[in-house]
Amino acid sequence: MTDTLQFFIDQQAVPFQPGQTLMQAAQAAGLYIPHLCFHDGLTPHGSCRVCIVEINGSIRAACTTPATANLQVHSETSALRTQRRQLIELLFAEGNHLCPSCEVSGNCQLQALAYDLGMTHYEFVPLDPHRQNDGSHPDLFIEQDRCIFCELCTRSAQQQDHKNVFGIGGRGADTYLFAQADSSRLADTAITAQDHAAHICPVGCILPKQGSYQIPIGQRVYDEQPIHLRGNHRPDEQDATP
Amino acid sequence: MTSSSTASASGLPRLFSRSAPLPQWDAAAAQALLQARFGRLWQRQDLLQALIVIQHHFGAITAPAQTWLARHCQSNTADVRALIHFYHFLQEERSTPHQILFSSNIIEEQQGMRTLFDELRMGTHGLAEVGLTSCIGLSDQGPAALVNGHPLTRLSGQRIREIQRQLQQQIPLAQWPQNWFRVDDNIQxxxxxxxxxxxxxxxxxxxxxxxxxxxxxxxxxxxxxxxxxxxxxxxxxxxxxxxxxxxxxxxxxxxxxxxxxxxxxxxxxxxxxxxxxxxxxxxxxxxxxxxxxxxxxxxxxxxxxxxxxxxxxxxxxxxxxxxxxxxxxxxxxxxxxxxxxxxxxxxxxxxxxxxxxxxxxxxxxxxxxxxxxxxxxxxxxxxxxxxxxxxxxxAVGTEQSPGTRLHSVAGDCEKPGIYELPMGASVQDLLQACAARNPALVQLGGPSGVMSSPADWQQPLAFEGISPGGSVMVFDASRAHFNIARNFTAFFQQESCGFCTPCRAGTQVLLRDMDCAAQGQQHADLNALATLINSTSHCGLGQTAGRPVLHWLQMNAAKKTEVAHD
Amino acid sequence: MSTDAASTVKVKVATCSLAGCFGCHMSFLDIDERIIPLIDVIQFDRSPLTDIKIIGDCDIGLIEGGLCNEENVHVAQQFRQHCKILVAVGACAINGGVPALRNRYSAQECLEESYLHGLGVVDAQIPNDAELPALLPKVVPLQSAVHVDYFLPGCPPPADAFMEIINAVLQKREPQLDYATRRFD
Structure with missing residues (x-):
């Protein structure tokens, strides 16, 4: 018998290396666990909570839970699917996620997860945020009301581009994404359109100023294929070598 | 030393005295204050402590202060503001020398805090910033408020009018009557x-x-x-x-x-x-x-x-x-x-x-x-x-919870204060000791703890029994459970750090939908939402933020069943 | 004809557009020739297609658009009272859609921009005829005012989604929207 370390997701064996999280091992094994704030080239974060799994009756985020040998993990249960859908619904209700008026519709990972998890609507009262947008940068635009606070951009800038570009400020309902400059303007940071961080936003918050409609609505990434098959990929993402 | 920090008997500078904030940003004064606070060169990791000193002495951390602080620790002012915006007691602007924040604890709310708050706000006309803050730890001698960080206890209509007079006559805080600031131990x-x-x-x-x-x-x-x-x-x-x-x-x-x-x-x-x-x-x-x-x-x-x-x-x-x-x-x-x-x-x-x-x-x-x-x-x-x-x-306490436990008791009782009892004492013991008035509900361990009703009160307050959380809030039969649950939910919403989806977005939505439910409007499934927040949040705050709503729903359902059986 | 009408009781359908653009109605009409057999089994009550103004008792109500003024709320309530099944049709009905972009601003700011300060405004004045329904402070989804049974997302929902909801009601089963018919854009 092999002495490979393994745990189980919905009875399926998943091999892992010591130090890997459940998500990292699952991703390496080609098993999709829905997520937004996880990226395999960046440190785990655990803020979106969409990757919740059940272990011994309690709910954990797969992206921050270390893999241990022979762990029994439940992922595709109807209860978890419902809660994941509710989390997606909360994110929709929280921000300005009005798909028909958004440039990334069809390429958006939040929207793709909504499709995949069977969301048609949400019952929550929309929160209608009202944050200051930032159009200062020549190549990039920040539509603040669409931020889901996943901090992929923050981490990508630090860990892949080695630049201090983004940060999260405030708290609770008043949490906001900001540019690390006295002016709080993106133009005054070192980010360029070629940086990893400029191509990692999973929603329509950090947008390129050019080329948004080159591929028409209806023919985009998640129009063609559901996210559980396609994975969390932007059509323009950069090579993820850190 | 600067005029705003007087020396104490021990020779240490009194960093947080009741002196009025300085009107103008003064880098040299700030430098001296931070030297007194740290006694060494300070760096980015000390920024929060530095902000607290600056806030207290200047009443706000204004743009020039932000720039000065950012330069000192090789950061930028957006980073400094990000920190200011997280902490409720830090602010970028200050309109008046005095800032008065009322404790919004449910106990104080039930003691008429809102009326006092409105009265002071209406009566001060720009003489003081008047606001609310989460519980300030004085609910045994409330309603209470913080004026420039210092506690005012046992507030009454009479006291509010006296405070208004002090503000109108521009009497410095240091000269306000000492007994207004008296904080009792209330050890029962x-x-x-x-x-x-x-x-x-x-x-x-x-x-x-x-x-x-x-x-x-x-x-x-x-x-x-x-x-x-x-x-x-x-x-x-x-x-x-x-x-x-x-x-x-x-x-x-x-x-x-x-x-x-x-x-x-x-x-x-x-x-x-x-x-x-x-x-x-x-x-x-x-x-x-x-x-x-x-x-x-x-x-x-x-x-x-x-x-x-x-x-x-x-x-x-x-x-x-x-x-x-x-x-x-x-x-x-x-x-x-x-x-x-x-x-x-x-x-x-x-x-x-x-x-x-x-x-x-x-x-x-x-x-x-x-x-x-x-x-x-x-x-x-x-x-x-x-x-x-x-x-x-x-020798004292239970096998699994040895020792004693301090309980902070407040609410509808004759003798609020501190009770040190052996672990394993019952809620009933406490209610008797504090001379509770017609108790109907008792919140144990604060909003993140449990709401108990008479059926639970014989249980021991111990880790193996009912939460010995350190706080006991007594509610008599006249207190509406909805109002308590709403106050607690608002507390969690205000205190959520904003990191994870269920706690950040969920508590906001939960509060709104509770209000919709109370007004008979369409609303989301509160039970499902509160359960979602509890089961999927990142930390203990979020994992308990749905509890007040769940307790309220459960007790409501139990009451309906009772009525149906009658 | 008369024997047909006697042997089958037609399913009554009402439709309307509130804070929407009628795009959902256009998409409904994209069912093209499939409307011909449908006419044998359904009958339109209040709808822009019939010009009936007052809703009677119906089996299905299809509402396009969210709620932006008091009249919208009134119509939504009427639909709820008269329809056994109420369906929110399209992005605007479901979450406010494009009209909800105004929620960043107050209703007064929107009126001032449109009628007083906007580019090209002549004879600037905010309309104040008593007949005009008052704007709601915010554009809100249909389900914030009335209970909604089913939701057809999309801007607009594809014609197949309309067919599916109507067929499901005719066949007395739960509607099943597949991946392609459940788009938000």
Whole structure:
């Protein structure tokens, strides 16, 4: 018998290396666990909570839970699917996620997860945020009301581009994404359109100023294929070598 | 020194006196204040502490102050503002010399706080900033408020009118009547812990005669469990920290007593400070740590100078020295910082966002070094058990929860205050002791604890029974459960750090949908939403934020069943 | 004809557009020739297709658009009272859609921009005829005012989604929207 370390997701064996999280091992094994704030080239974060799994009756985020040998993990249960859908619904209700008026519709990972998890609507009262947008940068635009606070951009800038570009400020309902400059303007940071961080936003918050409609609505990434098959990929993402 | 910091008897500058804020930003004055605060060159990790000093002395951290601070620690002002915006007591602008924040605890709300708040707000016409803040730990002598960080207790309509007169006549805060600021201990039942006034010299000689492992063994044998609420075995925590690899270690006293309705740690810090310091010193010896930090919640700023003075006396006596020293770090209005890893982030000068666990602080704590974080009462109890012995410690309480427990009691009762009872005493015992008036509901352990009804009141208050959370709020039959649940939900919404989806977005939506439900409008499934928040949130705050709504729904459902059966 | 009508009771359908653009109605008409057999089994009540102004008792109500003024709320309530099954049709009905972009601003700011300060405004004045329904402070989804049974997302929902909901009602089963018919854009 092999002495490979393994745990189980919905009875399926998943091999892992010591130090890997459940998500990292699952991703390496080609098993999709829905997520937004996880990226395999960046440190785990655990803020979106969409990757919740059940272990011994309690709910954990797969992206921050270390893999241990022979762990029994439940992922595709109807209860978890419902809660994941509710989390997606909360994110929709929280921000300005009005798909028909958004440039990334069809390429958006939040929207793709909504499709995949069977969301048609949400019952929550929309929160209608009202944050200051930032159009200062020549190549990039920040539509603040669409931020889901996943901090992929923050981490990508630090860990892949080695630049201090983004940060999260405030708290609770008043949490906001900001540019690390006295002016709080993106133009005054070192980010360029070629940086990893400029191509990692999973929603329509950090947008390129050019080329948004080159591929028409209806023919985009998640129009063609559901996210559980396609994975969390932007059509323009950069090579993820850190 | 600057005019705003007067020297105390011990020769230490009084950093947080009641002097009015300086009207103008003055970099030289700020430099002197920060020198007094740190006594060394400060850096980015000290930024929060620096902001607190600046806030207190200038009333706000204005743009030039932000620039000055950012330049000093090689950062940018957006980064400084990001921090300011996290902590409720830090602000960028100040319109008036006086700022008065009313404690929005449900107990004080039920004592008429809203009327007083409205009266003061209407009557001051731009003479003071008037606002609300989460519980300030004075619900046994409320309604209470903070004026420029200093507590005003026992507020009444009469007092509000007097305050208005002070404001109208522009009388400096330092000259307001002293008795308005009186904070009583209100000790109703003093057990062995509240009577414990150790002689530090004797305690230290007894402590240092024992090997660190011996001390840990005693704590393990005593069965002492963390009295911040979670009840983790203290000895096991100390053992794990002692065994964790690290060039250095930290002992942190969590005095961020933010759970609404809780004020026992305030009383311990005022009344039994040496016991707490002995406990910290003991832990430092046990785990071979050289640094102790007492993280004091911003609401207890008025205790800072007294504690600092006492620490100085300990240093002068060599009870604190190069082997082990203790310093105070202040919070600035953020309940979440009571969560131990958020507290570490705050001490490191960042927003109080709870870390991913594991790793736990005993291995990767402050600055990634092994760290023990214990509650104020836990340290005092540890010191007691070292001095009195394991058998004496276990002689009181239950098998699984030995020792005594301090309960902060407030609400509809004749004798609010502190009750020290053996672990395992029942809610009924407490209700009798405090002369509760027609009690119908009792909240145990604050909003994150449990709402109990008469059927639960014979149960023991112990870790194996019903939550011995340190706070007991008594509600008589006239109090509407919805209003209590709404107040608690609003509290969680305001105190959510904003890191994870369910807590950040969920608490906002939950509050709105509760209001829709109360007004008979369409609303989401509150039960499903509250359950989602509890089961999927990142930290303990979120994992309990749905409880008040669930308790309210459950008790409502039970009542309906009762009616149906009648 | 008369024997047909006697043997089958037709399913009554009402439709309307509130704060929408009628795009959903256009998409409904994209069912093209499939409308011919449908006419044998359904009958339109209040709808822009019939010009009936007052809704009678119906089996299905299809509402396009969110709620932006008091009249919208009134119509939504009427539909709820008269329809056994109420369906929110399209992005605007479901979450406010494009009209909800005005929620960043107050209703007064929107009126001032449109009628007083906007580019090209002549004879600037905010209309104040008593007949005009008052704007709601915010554009809100249909389900914030009335209970909604089913949701057809999309801007607009594809014709197949309309067929599916109507067929499901005719066949007395739960509607099943597959991946392609459940788009938000």
């Amino acid at each position: 039942t003093a057990g062995r812990l509240l009577q414990f006034q150790p002689d530090p010299a004797l305690f230290l000689s007894q402590l240092l005669a024992q090997a660190p492992q011996q001390v840990i063994d005693r704590v393990q044998q005593s069965g002492l469990r963390g009295l911040g609420g979670a009840g983790f075995p203290t000895g096991r925590k100390w053992q794990a920290c002692a065994e964790a690899p690290g060039a250095d270690r930290y002992v942190i006293c969590n005095a961020d007593e933010g759970e609404p309705g809780t004020f026992k740690d305030r009383v311990l810090l005022q009344h039994n400070l040496d016991a707490v310091l002995c406990g910290m010193r003991m832990c430092g010896h046990a785990v071979s740590a050289r640094h102790g930090i007492l993280y004091l919640r911003g609401e207890y700023l008025f205790l800072f100078d007294a504690i600092n003075t006492r620490l100085q006396q300990w240093r002068e006596q060599q009870w604190l020295n190069a082997d082990f020293n203790i310093e105070i770090q202040l919070g600035a209005g953020a309940y979440v910082c009571g969560e131990e890893t958020a507290l570490l982030e705050s001490i490191e000068g960042r927003r109080g966002i709870p870390r991913i666990k594991p790793p736990f602080p005993v291995r990767n704590g402050l600055f990634q070094l092994p760290t023990v974080v214990n509650n104020v009462e836990t340290f005092a109890a540890a010191a007691w058990l070292l001095q009195s012995g394991v058998d004496a410690f276990r």
